[in-house]
Amino acid sequence: MARLESIRFMPHRSAILNSRVVWTPVTRGKVIDALPQIFWGNGMPWREANLWALERAASAEVDIRTVQTSATSLYAYAKWLEETETEWWDFPPRKADRCLVRYRGALIEARANGELAPSTASQRMRVVVSFYRWLKARGLLSSTLPTWQERIVGIRLVDPIGFERTIAVNTTDLSIPNRAAVGERLEDGLLPITAADRDAVLAFARDNASEELFLMLTLGFFTGMRLGSLTDLKVRTLSNAAPDPSIAGLFRLAVGPGADPPVATKFGVTGQIWITRTHLDRLEEYVHSVRRLEREAKAMPQHRDLVFLSRFGNPYAQRGSDKSVAMNVEMHAFKKLAVANGLAAMRGFRFHQSRSTFATELARIAIRAGGAVNAIAMVKEALLHKHEATSLKYIRFVEKAPAKEDVANAFTREFLGLLSRRESTADD
Structure with a gap:
């Protein structure tokens, strides 16, 4: 099966030395951390997709997180290609047999079966079409192939003053409409769980999950921090916690790019997270425990100040990313065990629901x-x-x-x- 990996890319220049090709680092070349790369099941790289990711990441116009998100969508396409034994350049005369048309049908079917959110299906198709546009522009795919039908649609916009204007947008017959869902939609479309379910989840996690997962869940449920901030939380952030001047027993943790030390936040917002004295003491107890110190000893110097480290001393996620493979693996096992033990609230649970639950309870109070x-x-x-x-x-x-x-x-x-x-x- 295809796999998605991240590498640290350092540009090199080739030169002939003694009849041999020698690669030397480019002086002052832009180093790209966490550059996504896709590999087929046989171990060979998907060169075209990886080149697209590199070109976008090397550009100052595209953020690396956008490149990673696009690579995730393209990785899903690569897995489908291998599962169906389809080539990515397969565009026969019969429309129904073309790879992109078949993939669109697979996405719509997955959406109908509840396997994919409507927004995810639309995004994956949009990313794949963007990739093929790039292939055509770079001459890596013949422009004469019957890939799709172009069309122009008008989008009507109304500004705050009331003026209307219409923007013409290029689209294709492959696009999957993402119609807004009916009903309440909170952040990321996830709904909170009840306070009683929250307490049951935490009680079960305390006895059956790792200490790291339990503490992350408590932080999610009682501070509202995102996973990207939790995995980038520093020991010095806890040490620098400032007491709230108006409420006894409440402290503030500085997060964001403007904090010292900086902690990743969505949109680069700098602010302060509320945390109780009891919660802060529990985290500091964990930070100085033998369990965490053993992980710190295995970590690279730049990661040793992180509060949460995997058992191999690695960060749980790339800085600024809300995606964590290690967390996903542990959360999947925990949810499976919880549901088997009758904890219905964990069926389909997402970590971000802890943030939604905190926000809802805070709003109610x-x-x-x-x-x-x-x-x-x-x-x-x-x-x-x-x-x-x-x-x-x-x-x-x-x-x-x-x-x-x-x-x-x-x-x-x-x-x-x-x-x-x-x-x-x-x-x-």
Whole structure:
């Protein structure tokens, strides 16, 4: 099966020396960390895809995280190609047999079966089409091949003042529409779990998960930190925790590119995370434990200040990334065990739901204490939201909850009443 790896790319220049090809590092060449590379199941690299990733990463116009996200989508395409024994340049005259058309059908089927989110299916198809556009532009794929049909669509935009304008956008007949889902959508489209389920998950994790996973879950549920920030949390961040001037027993952890030391955050937002004294003491106890110190001894010098390290002394994720292979493996095993033990809340659970749960509980408390207006500001500050609109989603979600509960109870009473009347009629 195809695999996706990350490398540290250092540009080299070839030269002939004594009838031999010698590669020497390019002076002042741009070193690219975490450059994604795709390899086929037989170990051979997918040269065209890797060259596309390199060209984009070397450009100052594309962030490395964007390149990594695109590579993940292309990696999914590579796996499908191997599973179906299809060549990526296979474009026969019959449209239904073309590789891109068949892949589009596979994505739509996966979306219909609930295996992929609609946004994921749309993104994967969009990335693959972008890759093929690049292949054509570089002459690596014949422009005469029947890949797709181009078309132009108009998108109507309305600015805050009320003026309308239409933008013409190039698209293809391969695009997969991503229609907005009906209902409440919080950050990343994930819903929170209840406080009771949260406590049950943490109790089970304390007894059945690794100490690292348990602590990360507690931080997610009680501070709202993203996985990318958790995996980049420093020991000095804990040491530099400042007490909150207005609330006894509450501390603030400085995160973001402007913090000392810097801790990765989404959109590079600099701010402070709230944490209780008890929680902070528990983390500091772990930091100085034999278990973590053994991991620190195996780590490279630049990683030794990280709070969370794998058993091999490696970071759980690339800096600034919310994707962690090590975390995914452990979380998968933990979810499987939890569901087998009757913990239904862990079925389909995503780590980011811990953040949604924290935000929802915080919004509920804040609304009860100071109203919706103050709650928006509090949620925005605690979760380092870039826009108030994101915080407002949680406020609306909490405000609608009582009405939804009343409606559900009313429907239940009506149904039970109807059922009892039907049973009594049947007895008569």
